[in-house]
Amino acid sequence: MDTWSRETTVGRLTMTLPLVVIALAIPFGVVIDDLPQAVRFAPFVVSVGLFGLPHGAVDHLMPLRLGNVPLKRSLAVVGVVYAILGGLYLAVWALSPAVALLAFLGMTWFHWGQGDAFALRAFGGGDHIRTRSDRWASLVVRGGLPMLVPLLGQPEGYQRVVNGIIELFDPASTTALSPLFRVDTRLALGIGFGVFTLSSLLWTARHVWKADTSAGGLAWDAVEIGLLWLFFWLVPPVFAVGLYFAVWHSVRHIGRLAIVDPAARQALDSGEWPTALGRFYRDAAPLTVASLALFAGLYVWVPTDGSLNALLAIYLVGIAVLTLPHVAVVTWMDQVQYEKSRITDRQ
Template sequence: MSHSLRFSLPVQSALSQTTVRWPMLLLGGVVLFSPLIQWLPETVLYLPFLLSVVIFGLPHGAVDHLVPARLMSLPRRRSFALVGALYALAGGAYLLFWLLSPALAFVSFILLTWYHWGQGDVYTLYAVSGLDSLGNQVDRWLTILLRGGFPMFIPLLSHPGQYEQVAVAIVSLFDPAAVPMLAVVFDPSIRIGGVIAFTVLTLVVIALGYYRVHTGIDPHRGWLGNCAEIGLLWIYFWVLPPVFAIGVYFACWHSIRHIGRLAAIDDRSVAAIERGSIKTALRQFGSDAAPLTAASLIVFVGLFIGLSVGIDANSLLAVYLVGIALLTLPHVLIVTWMDHTQLPSWVATE
């Protein structure tokens, strides 16, 4: 069955509310309480990542096995077999990379997540907010660089010490001797140049968006919404502790947006949304995601045992993030295929 991006009005309204307005209100509220959050104990700051194991974060990728079935009308067993094989091959190869070169693997994970979280926002901006200019290759890649850079790059610029603490904990799981290889990433000169470059990128994206409105490609309202999100994300990731900020963003921004995308290609969820029952659609997602969410926990248990990890907060977070990394690579491949299936051609257009 073909699922176009021309949603019915109830679905469009529901997606706009749940994947755009609610995450913005949540992150905006968190920013208001940032002076208090700065003083929370370290263990409390890790709480969003802990909750993401069962609330939206980890589960948002646990429906990948149904994506080919929904987009290509494949039998469920064949869809499951194809995606299962992809996860086994890609995840296994990525684990080998982590074992052989943990420092490079960590950098690759940051870059992979940068791309993936950027592509997630591109879909929402195009399909929900109506920014048709993102069908253009240049606009799309600039937006991917900007949007993915907020959670992956801004915390490095604003809180380098905390960012480095997590990086060291992750790499040390595999080879403490590889930690010095990360030094170049945290060089102060890199951060100064990074602030300048990212500021320029922000201004370019905003200016290009205004030009697209002026030429009639994008709606003015969509551009204003994009600017509001850009401003919020700049502030959010600049002022908040990285672990807390990224944990909340992962579960309540990125994952919710992807869940909305999944709902839009599920006939049962679409029917529920058109009846005004978002809760029914969420329950359907939870039911679909529960089995593989539980199965994914085996990956984390295996890493915990295999790497002989301590039970301090940093080590446990490191194991969780490595587990997420192993699941992220095949997940990104699935989502990139979804992009090529659902979004306009990646060939540059005028």
């Protein structure tokens, strides 16, 4: 796995730009509940066509670009993965929505964590993330920030979203997750996650103390973690998670896609980021449209009242169904790219 500094074009776009956007959005945590519902839901609406939904729509080209397999085989393999895993997971939503929702939260925790751990190493000067234990520690913290911290700081908003999704399939099942929102549960989770956050930074700091790497990457890691703790604690979950999905996770994954596309990589190295972005949208367009068809099918299948809350719930279920096979593809990408990087994996 090759690496780029934060000062390169891809580093600024994938690391600095999301950081600035999230920092500027924190003041919304004070006033956003007083704004129209459409404003609070805007990041998810934007994510449909901008970065969020399209970021996973290039999976079909990854075996071609990383595994050097023929295009037809790349399309077929990824198509089968999506059909089987997506279909099975959709069946779980129909049979046990509470279980499916918990699986979605856990899966997203893992996936957003793995995405950030890779980006820190590839684009963020994260030389302190060197071993398997370092990556797992980073993954748990980075995935927990968007998935757990909103539960701690904004439990009412978090519960409304969770219940809204489950109620699409079985309103009675919402009680199954009630213990998650109790004060004692959130207190235990908050203390545990806070301790783990600090411990993970101390654990990866051993490379700096041993003079194996500079402190710059660790410092930026700590700054991002602190900022995201503050952001997800203060900003209501719908707006916070939607914005993070669109301008943080998705943007960093698009950067990852660009560096395995030779033409896009060359464009980024030359500072011609619009060319690289154009190639991404060209590659992502067909499956983005196909994903919209999935959402349309869910809308027809699951009865709703047509409200924004119901439409958001439909969108999140569709994202969940697409996320499981996407995670499988990205986990395979991790294996290939980390192998190439020759990072020591003995711990």
